[in-house]
Amino acid sequence: MLIAVLSxxxxxxxxxxxxxxxxxxxxxxxxxxxxxxxxxFCSFIPAVSxxxxxxxxxxxxPSMGVNLDFRLDGLSxxxxxxxxxxxxxxxxxxxxxLKGHPYLGRFYAYLCLFMAAMLGVVLSDNVLLLFVFWxxxxxxxxxxxxxxxxxxxxRKNSLMALAVTGGGGFLLMGGLxxxxxxxxxxxxxxxxxxxxxxxxxALYPLILALVFMGAFTKSAQFPFHFWLPGAMKxxxxxxxxxxxxxMVKAGIYLLARLYPVLGGTDWWTYPLIVVGGITMLYSAFHxxxxxxLKGILAYSTISALGILVxxxxxxxxxxxxxxxxxxxxxxxxxxxxxxxTGVIDHETGTRDVTKLSGLRLVLMPLAVAGLxxxxxxxxxxxTFGFIGKDLIYEATLNTGGAMPVIxxxxxxxxxxxLLYAGLxxxxKPFTGSLPSSxxxxxxxxxxxxxxxxxxxxxxxxxxAFPALADTALLNPAAAAMINESIDSPLKIWHGFNLVLLLSxxxxxLGAVLYLMRKPSAASVTWMARFDHISPKHIMGxxxxxxxxxxxxxxxxxxxxxxxVYLLCxxxxxxxxxxxxxxxxxxxxxxxxxxxPVTSYELIVAGILIGAMYLTVTTPSRLAAxxxxxxxxxxxxxxxxxxxxxxLAMTQFTIDTLTVxxxxxxxxxxxxxxxxxxxxxxxxxxxxxxxxxxxxxxxAIQVLNEPTDKTVSQYYGDNAYLLAKGKNVVxxxxxxxxxxxxxxxxxxxxxxxxxxxxxxxxRLRASDKD
Amino acid sequence: MKSTxxxxxxxxxxxxxxxxxIFILLRGHYLPGGGxxxxxxxxxxxxxxxxxxxxxxxLQLLRIHPRALIPVGLGxxxxxxxxxxxxxxxxxxxxxxxxxxxxxxxxGSALVFDLGVYLVVIGVVLTVLFxxxxxxx
Numbered sequence: 001m002l003i004a005v006l007s008x009x010x011x012x013x014x015x016x017x018x019x020x021x022x023x024x025x026x027x028x029x030x031x032x033x034x035x036x037x038x039x040x041f042c043s044f045i046p047a048v049s050x051x052x053x054x055x056x057x058x059x060x061x062p063s064m065g066v067n068l069d070f071r072l073d074g075l076s077x078x079x080x081x082x083x084x085x086x087x088x089x090x091x092x093x094x095x096x097x098l099k100g101h102p103y104l105g106r107f108y109a110y111l112c113l114f115m116a117a118m119l120g121v122v123l124s125d126n127v128l129l130l131f132v133f134w135x136x137x138x139x140x141x142x143x144x145x146x147x148x149x150x151x152x153x154x155r156k157n158s159l160m161a162l163a164v165t166g167g168g169g170f171l172l173m174g175g176l177x178x179x180x181x182x183x184x185x186x187x188x189x190x191x192x193x194x195x196x197x198x199x200x201x202a203l204y205p206l207i208l209a210l211v212f213m214g215a216f217t218k219s220a221q222f223p224f225h226f227w228l229p230g231a232m233k234x235x236x237x238x239x240x241x242x243x244x245x246x247m248v249k250a251g252i253y254l255l256a257r258l259y260p261v262l263g264g265t266d267w268w269t270y271p272l273i274v275v276g277g278i279t280m281l282y283s284a285f286h287x288x289x290x291x292x293l294k295g296i297l298a299y300s301t302i303s304a305l306g307i308l309v310x311x312x313x314x315x316x317x318x319x320x321x322x323x324x325x326x327x328x329x330x331x332x333x334x335x336x337x338x339x340x341t342g343v344i345d346h347e348t349g350t351r352d353v354t355k356l357s358g359l360r361l362v363l364m365p366l367a368v369a370g371l372x373x374x375x376x377x378x379x380x381x382x383t384f385g386f387i388g389k390d391l392i393y394e395a396t397l398n399t400g401g402a403m404p405v406i407x408x409x410x411x412x413x414x415x416x417x418l419l420y421a422g423l424x425x426x427x428k429p430f431t432g433s434l435p436s437s438x439x440x441x442x443x444x445x446x447x448x449x450x451x452x453x454x455x456x457x458x459x460x461x462x463x464a465f466p467a468l469a470d471t472a473l474l475n476p477a478a479a480a481m482i483n484e485s486i487d488s489p490l491k492i493w494h495g496f497n498l499v500l501l502l503s504x505x506x507x508x509l510g511a512v513l514y515l516m517r518k519p520s521a522a523s524v525t526w527m528a529r530f531d532h533i534s535p536k537h538i539m540g541x542x543x544x545x546x547x548x549x550x551x552x553x554x555x556x557x558x559x560x561x562x563x564v565y566l567l568c569x570x571x572x573x574x575x576x577x578x579x580x581x582x583x584x585x586x587x588x589x590x591x592x593x594x595x596p597v598t599s600y601e602l603i604v605a606g607i608l609i610g611a612m613y614l615t616v617t618t619p620s621r622l623a624a625x626x627x628x629x630x631x632x633x634x635x636x637x638x639x640x641x642x643x644x645x646x647l648a649m650t651q652f653t654i655d656t657l658t659v660x661x662x663x664x665x666x667x668x669x670x671x672x673x674x675x676x677x678x679x680x681x682x683x684x685x686x687x688x689x690x691x692x693x694x695x696x697x698x699a700i701q702v703l704n705e706p707t708d709k710t711v712s713q714y715y716g717d718n719a720y721l722l723a724k725g726k727n728v729v730x731x732x733x734x735x736x737x738x739x740x741x742x743x744x745x746x747x748x749x750x751x752x753x754x755x756x757x758x759x760x761x762r763l764r765a766s767d768k769d
Numbered sequence: 770m771k772s773t774x775x776x777x778x779x780x781x782x783x784x785x786x787x788x789x790x791i792f793i794l795l796r797g798h799y800l801p802g803g804g805x806x807x808x809x810x811x812x813x814x815x816x817x818x819x820x821x822x823x824x825x826x827x828l829q830l831l832r833i834h835p836r837a838l839i840p841v842g843l844g845x846x847x848x849x850x851x852x853x854x855x856x857x858x859x860x861x862x863x864x865x866x867x868x869x870x871x872x873x874x875x876x877g878s879a880l881v882f883d884l885g886v887y888l889v890v891i892g893v894v895l896t897v898l899f900x901x902x903x904x905x906x
Binding site for chain 2: 656660739749751
């Protein structure tokens with residue numbers, strides 16, 4: 001299992017150096033990985049549908065509770081099959097769609113990375129592990145949206161998608177850590193046991209809010225939905241794969257996965273119903289005002305995600321089963337429609353639905369795919385969409401109180417609008433008469449039209465014979481959400497009842513809408529008038545204000561004068577230390593425990609004061625630097641007196657080098673020019689005195705604090721026993737805290753590289769002049 | 770700085786200081802010293818030489834640019850960290866030879882780690898100082 005999840009990561013690494021050999025027909029080879037994984041996951045169907053979740057555990061960082069624990073139950077299996085199955089078709093499709101693209105290798109690298117990350121999300125049983133993979137999906141999505149990186153809009157939209165999903169991911173991390181901390185385990189499976197405790201905890205609403213923010217941003221719920229239409233800048237196979245079938249459903253997956261832990265309360269139900277409801281209606285309404293095929297599909301995808309959130313919010317067994325079915329329904333027809341759109345775009349060069357018509361005459365198999373997928377999205381009987389829609393209506397009708405009427409009417413309106421959008425994308429480009437400009441179009445390579453046809457046919461197959469998927473796949477998936485087994489085979493025919501009536505109404509009204517209303521550019525411009533109040537623009541303006549205030553802040557504090565930086569840092573330190581010192585209790589003044597002052601200490605102190613006086617008053621730079629060196633050496637002597645020879649040695653050499661460094665820099669400067677006027681000197685003097693006073697106060701205060709010597713005691717006792725060293729300081733540096741030292745020398749190296757490259761850069765720039 | 774005495778002295782001081790720095794590096798595990806101080810002392814030896822002669826002359830004496838010492842040192846330290854890992858022990862486990870080597874004493878992974886620190890410090894200090902001195906010339 002570990003190999004199955006990580007193979008995508010490995011392959012994505014391999015594609016970076018070797019991707020350039022993946023040209024022409026050879027690119028098909030890339031699809032072997034998802035196909036192999038699909039077969040691998042298929043082999044688990046019998047075991048999982050029998051109710052035996054497969055558990056795979058690999059220790060990773062056991063001391064922090066982070067282990068590579070993978071758990072394959074019904075829900076994970078459904079998603080894994082979607083990811084690898086649709087992934088296989090996308091890999092094949094892309095080999096023809098991006099044929100001859102110079103960065104095909106890179107494309108496959110990102111796609112493999114995404115596939116591995118997404119599999120990780122749906123298989124992880126450890127929430128921290130899940131979070132790591134969750135972020136990886138955001139990152140791979142960022143790369144894929146910005147794949148055409150010479151297009152400014154692509155770059156902008158990829159950044160926006162990363163900002164929204166990354167921000168949500170950050171909040172999600174907070175929620176997951178809280179959950180793990182409160183329940184004492186990071187395993188989702190083990191959290192089931194403490195679900196009552198979590199729901200009763202005072203922090204429960206906060207956990208929910210954080211988790212919801214993660215799921216809403218990822219699954220493009222209102223008001224964070226706007227990144228998804230922007231993400232359509234990605235190549236169409238990516239839109240089909242990430243932004244419709246799999247990645248955007250990660251949020252749905254998360255909600256479904258956590259339902260047994262957190263779900264079922266009012267705090268859970270109402271936010272999800274409200275947000276899901278707004279999202280599904282808002283974006284279904286939006287989708288009919290689009291003329292760009294991918295825009296229509298993007299908004300109808302958001303609407304479908306809204307329906308899923310809505311269903312998980314309702315949270316009855318029926319609703320969760322409906323959600324499981326609808327995930328599969330939607331993935332099949334939407335991926336098919338996206339791929340069809342990709343071919344149309346590839347062949348005709350336009351995605352404007354007002355310009356496309358009659359393509360059935362030249363792109364016959366695709367017309368079949370578009371029709372079948374469109375019908376499935378419309379929910380005609382004997383399509384899989386019909387079963388999905390029936391289940392949704394059944395779920396909304398069977399909620400308690402006054403809810404059924406409101407929820408059902410919401411669902412019906414959404415479905416009518418979605419039906420219209422589905423027909424617009426699947427049917428409209430193929431019907432009517434063929435414009436002469438499209439007459440010489442011919443069918444592309446078979447790898448481009450078979451995937452959408454296959455997906456559309458699957459939608460019909462599952463619809464006509466629901467037994468193909470229900471007990472094997474969908475019941476276990478819903479069972480995983482409610483944490484008990486379900487056995488309810490899907491039925492096509494429920495008899496004459498309210499559900500059938502609603503289904504019929506949806507069909508009729510949707511068809512009427514499709515026949516009556518023609519998409520036009522005018523409706524797009526009409527809709528654009530409301531753009532300035534859309535969440536996207538509000539977010540954009542917020543970002544602009546943030547950038548502006550950052551510029552002002554930078555101008556004031558980072559003005560390039562080292563003395564201002566120093567002043568800021570020291571003033572801030574004084575403020576912080578003084579605050580802590582004076583609010584942390586009375587300042588202790590007892591100094592009678594100090595040892596007697598010896599004569600040589602007095603001499604050193606005298607030299608120290610003299611050197612300081614010289615530093616401040618001398619008119620020569622070099623003299624000032626030499627005086628600073630003397631101060632440093634005096635401090636070294638103090639270290640020697642108080643038996644810290646290691647410290648003294650280091651301080652001594654460092655001081656020597658500092659003086660050398662100053663001399664190197666200042667040697668070339670003209671002799672003293674008195675820059676600082678009197679008031680500046682007084683200001684600096686006051687700041688320096690305050691800082692010195694604060695530090696002295698703290699030093700005296702520290703003497704009166706009870707000291708905890710267990711750590712130093714431990715090091716002292718064990719230096720020779722464990723590390724065979726008698727110099728405790730050095731043993732700490734190279735052994736006990738060796739990792740710190742390692743990082744320190746890395747930091748030193750970075751500093752050296754920084755100095756080196758900055759100065760060399762300047763040299764080269766002046767060479768040019 | 771054209772002092773003949775200093776110039777002559779620094780030529781003799783360089784090897785002595787380098788030897789001293791290695792002595793400091795080796796004794797670190799038992800007595801005050803170690804890779805960090807040792808590296809600083811070695812750097813001072815070269816800086817003194819570059820002061821009295823010329824930065825170019827010191828660079829020629831070094832043969833390799835000091836910046837090359839940074840990755841080498843980091844590599845040596847990292848290696849000493851990960852060698853125990855290959856033997857199935859946690860990273861940074863201290864490994865020691867059983868028999869002490871004459872003059873040097875016991876040799877273990879900590880000493881190799883310190884050697885890496887020593888090299889990195891020389892590389893960093895000399896890279897920074899020489900770059901600045903060449904820039905200001």
